[in-house]
Amino acid sequence: MSRTSFFNRRKLKTNKPEQQNQTKTTIELGKNLAENLKNIKTILGEPSDLIVRETTLGGTDKKCAIVYISGLVDQDLVNNNILKVIQSNMNEIDPNQIDVVFQEKIAITDIKKDNKFDESIDSLLSGSTIFFLDETDTVLILGTAGGEKRSIEEPQSEALIRGPREGFVESVQTNVALIRRDIKNSNLRFNYHDVGNKSKRTIVVSYIDGIVNPTIVQEVNRRVKSIDLDLVAESGFVEQWIEDSFLSPFPQMINTERPDRVASSLLQGKVGILVDGTPFALIAPTTYSETLKSLEDYYERWIVGSLIRILRYIGTFLALLLPAIYIALVSYHQGMIPTQLAFSIAAAREGVPFPSFVEAMLMIITMEILQEAGARLPKNLGQTVGIVGGLVIGDSAVSAGIVSPIMVIVVALTAISSFTNPSYSVGIGFRMLRLFFMVAAAIFGLYGIILAYIMLNIHVANLKSFGIPYSAPFAPAFVKDWKDSVIRAPITMLEKRPTYLKPEERQEKSKNEEKS
C-alpha cells in the first residue's frame, strides 16, 4: 500500500509538461531530404560530433544521406558496410523502394525501418546510423553501435581466491553475453526495458523460464516498468526504486559484478537485473542468509565452505554486538566479567576520563572516518591512511590515556569482523545498526541489547524481498533449505533447488543428467 502511494507521489511531481517532450512531437519526418537533415541538426543543436554524409546512390542521381554520431558508432562498420554499399553501382534496382534496396544491399544484420522522427533520434543517440533517402518519409535505422568499451577484467569489489576471473563490464550486451556463456540453456530469457525520461537506459531482466517462480518475474518487470526517473545512472537507482522497503537498513537485492554469481542465482530460480552502463547487476529476491553467502563457499570443499560460513555468522554477530556488549558489561554488569579479566579491564581503564560509551563512540567514529577516507582515496594513498589511522591514532590514543587498550582491541576486532561480510552494502547496514546497539547498551545494558536484537528481528521478520520473507529459510522454516544456509552441505547433497523461492521445477539435476 505504501508502495503505490509512493509511486503516485513521484508521478505527480514529474507529470508537468516538459519542453523536450513537446519538441519531440512537433516535428515529423518529411519527404524532403534537406529539410529532414536540417531538422535533425536543429534538434540536436548542431553538435560537431554529428556526422552527416550526403551522397547519391551509386550510379543514380538519387540523393541520400547517412547520419551518425562519431564516437558512438563502429567507424569501420559505417565505412565498409554502409557507405561503400551505397556508393556502389545500384543501377539495376528501383531506388524508390527503400526497403527492398537496403534490406538486400546493406551488410548489417540489425536493420529496421522507421517513420517516426523522435524514435530515430533516440536510436541515433544510442549509436545507430540513420539512412535518409530523398523523397521518402521512411528512414532506415542501422545498428552500428560501437565505440570504446572496457575489456572484461577481474571484478574489483568481489575478488575471489578461487573462481572465474571475469567480471561484468559497462556494456549490457557484453554482460548478457557473459551470462549466456555461463548458462547454455534455451529457456534463458532476457526481458528488455528502456527506462528513463530524459535519457533512455536499457535494463535487462533475466531469468530461466521453467525454473523461476513466474509471479516473481512479473513483479520485477512491473516494478522496473514503473521506474520514473530522468536518468538511471547506475543499478543502485533501479535497486532503490524497486525495493520493497526503503526504510530498511538491509539491501533487498544483492548487487554483484560476477557473471558466475548471477548465473548460479538464475539457476536457483532468482531473477537477475542488468543495467546498461554499470558493471553491477542486481539479484532478486534475496534473503538475509543469501547475503552471507559467497560463491567461494561452493568452489571450496564443503567442510571448508561450511566452516567459513559459520565464521561469517560469528563475524556478523561480533560486528553487530561486540562494542555494545563491552559497553553493557563495563558500565552495568561488571559482575559478569570473570574476576581476573575484570581487574585487568579496570586497570586499563584507570586513567581513561570518559565513560565506556563515550570511549567506544570515539573509537568507532574514528574507525568509520578512517574507513570512509580509505575508500575514496587512490590506492597508494589508502595505505598511508591505514598506517596513520590505524597505527598512529590507535597507539597514541592509548598512550595519551583517551581510550583503554581493551577498547582498541574491541574496535579493531569489530572492524575486522565487519569485513567478513561478503556484501559491502550489507556491511554498511550493520555499521549503522552497531551504533543503535551501542546506544541501547548504554541506556539499558544487556536488557537494552536484547530488546534491540528483538527489534532487529521484528524488522527482519516483517521485511520481504519481492514477496519472499527476508528471514527465509530460517523463518518460515524451510528445513530442506537449511543444508545450504549456515552450513554448506556437500555438493552431492545439494540436488534440490531452494524451496523458499517456490520455484517451478524442483529438481536441480534432471534424472538423465545424473545418469550420464
Place this chain on the structure above:
Amino acid sequence: MPPMEDKDIQISDKDIIIAVPSILVAVGILSLPAKIAQETISSDGWIPLLISGIVMIFLTWLVVKTVSSFPNQSFFTISSSLVTKPIAIILTLLFVIQGILTAAFEVREIADISQIYLLNDTPMEVLSLVFLLVVIYAVSGERAGIFRLNTLFLPFIIIISLFVIILSIGWIEKANILPIFKTSIGGYAEGIKSSIIYYGNIGFLLFYLGFAKQPKKAPKMAAIGMSFTVLLYTLLFIACVGVMGNGAVSNIIYPTLDLSKELEIPGGFFERFESVFFTIWVMAIFTTTVIAIDITVLALQSVFKKLRKLNIILFIAPTVYFISLLPKDYVEVSTLSNIVTVFALVLLFVVTLLFTILLKIKGVK
C-alpha cells in the same frame, strides 16, 4: 505480488508446534519449581508436573480437534454457530481480558526480574515501558511476522535451556533427588493444582487455528508442542531440585534463574550466568506477550469488525501498561499471577467443555 493481508496468512504445521511453547514458555517457568517444591517432598514434584502436563496435552488435543473441525473459520464464527452469538461475544471478550491480563503480568514480571538480575538502578516503570514498546512494534507488523519471530527465537530458548539442563547434570546431588515417592496423595493433588495453571494460556492457540493450512493435522501438532513444553518444564524442575535441593528451591522466588547462578560455565567465559540466561529468556517472555496482545487484537477485531488494528493497539497498550503498574509489591504481583493463570485455565476448561459437548450434539455443519 500484492501485499499480503492479515486474513491471507496461513500457518503451517511447524508453526503450530512452535506456537505452543512460544505461548506457554515465559515468566511462569522461572518460578514454577518453587511453587511445586513447596507442595511436594524432595524431587517428587516431577510426578504432579507430568500428570498435569499429560492432562493438559489431552485437553489441548481435544479442544484443538473440536475447533479445527471447522476449517478456516475464526474462533468467533465457530463459537457463534455452536453456542449462539451473545455467548460467543462473551467468550471472545473473556479472551480479550485474558490477553490483556497476561500481557500486563508478563510486562510487570519482566521489569521486576530485570531489576533484580540486570539493572538494579533503573526504575521498574521505564523497564516495562521499553519492553511494551518493543512488543507494540512487533504486534503492529504482519501477523505472519509474529510466527516468523517465534521461529527465530525458539532455537535460542531451546539451546539455552538445554545448556542449563546439561550443565546441571554434573551438579545434581543424590541426596536432593532421593528419596522418591514420599509425598502424600494430598501433596500430589496440591502439586497438580499449582502446576496445571501454568498451561492455561494455551487457549490463545484456538484463535490461530483458523489460519491453519492443514487443520486436520493441527491437534497432533498442538499435542507435540505441548509435550515439548511439559518435557522442558519437568526437566528444568528436576535440574532445579537436583542441584539446589527441595528446601532451597521452595524458598527462592525464581529458582530457574538461581539454578543458572549455581552453575559454572566451563572455560570461565562468563560469571553470573543467570544474567545471560535471563537476557535470552527475555525472548521467550517477549513471544508470549506479543501473542497475548495479538490475540486481544484478533478477538476484538472478530467481534467489532470495523475497528482498525492500530486503533485497537493504541487502546490496549496503555491499558496493559496501567494494569502492569497496579501491583505494589511481590505479593500483589503473585496475586495478579494467580488471577491471570486461574482465569485462563477456567476459561479454557469452559470452552473445551462447551465446544466438545455441543459439537457432539449438533455435529459439524
